[in-house]
Amino acid sequence: MGRSIQQWLPFALPREDGAGPRGGFQGDVEVEVDAAEEVSGVPQLLRIAGARVRSRPLPAGDYLVGGRILVERKAAGDFAGSLCDGRLFRQLRYLKRSAPSSLLVVEGCPAYFERFWPPRLRSALLCVAVDFRVPTLFTRGIEGTADLLLSLGRRCLRSPGPESFAPSRARRVLTPRLRAQVDLQRTLEAVPGIGPGLALRLAAEFGTLDALRRAGTQDIARVRGIGSEKADRVRSAVQGG
Structure with a gap:
């Protein structure tokens, strides 16, 4: 019981x-x-x-x-x-x-x-x-x-x-890797339906725009809160960019 x-x-x-x-x-x-x-x-x-x-x-x-x-x-x-x-x-x-x-x-x-x-x-x-x-x-x-x-x-x-x-502590020392994550986050925030929270998760998961472009829809959809519909939207946006 x-x-x-x-x-x-x-x-x-x-x-x-x-x-x-x-x-x-x-x-x-x-x-x-x-x-x-x-x-x-x-x-x-x-x-x-x-x-x-x-x-x-x-x-x-x-x-x-x-x-x-x-x-x-x-x-x-x-x-x-x-x-x-x-x-x-x-x-x-x-x-x-x-x-x-x-x-x-x-x-x-x-x-x-x-x-x-x-x-x-x-x-x-x-x-x-x-x-x-x-x-x-x-x-x-x-x-x-x-x-x-x-x-x-x-x-x-x-x-x-x-x-x-x-x-903002994460941005105090902008190493090239961290700068790439910040740039990716800003890019993703412009995608319809992807707010700051999801953009941060995607940036932390993939790190760079090139890595996200190489990822498949299923890889993107596995990030918590994304799902298949938003994954398609993200992939279309970064491939077009």
Whole structure:
């Protein structure tokens, strides 16, 4: 039998005196959610728990907690796929450039990971922790992820950091590679239906205009939030350019 939201989110329960959620911080927890994450169900659980949730396209990551910690959420299947095609490491590079603190949350039943070849999984997790210096936490499902984000938000309230989220940090040192990404982002923002958030994702995924031109429609469609229709539109635009 599945657990109720109250069992998964104990701090969301009202206090007996009616003074609000237990823990005292919940109403002050602020979480910005990438618009594409709304379908996951996690933002709804955060709202039920009393957190202040705002949905908008984020340049990197899926959740911005307390204005300074970017969280990338990966369902188990997506985590496996992103390891195989190298997408995870490109996303982590952009995550690290975009915020002072970042976190990777892998969501799914632990039994799922028994399908992995253990040395490969261990090597990937070591790379994330040591090379990228991004902590990785595992949750069993969306309820656990929501509870983790609430705990992270309460921690931000107790010990606020001096830095805040600053996407412009990625542009302070414009290496040729980064300049190419910025140029590609600006080009893509002119494509109908491709806003700043999707343009940033595509730029982070492909890096240069030439690489995007060489990509097939299916490769473009695999970027989260794009889909086949927008992929056709993007490919037509860059091929014509």
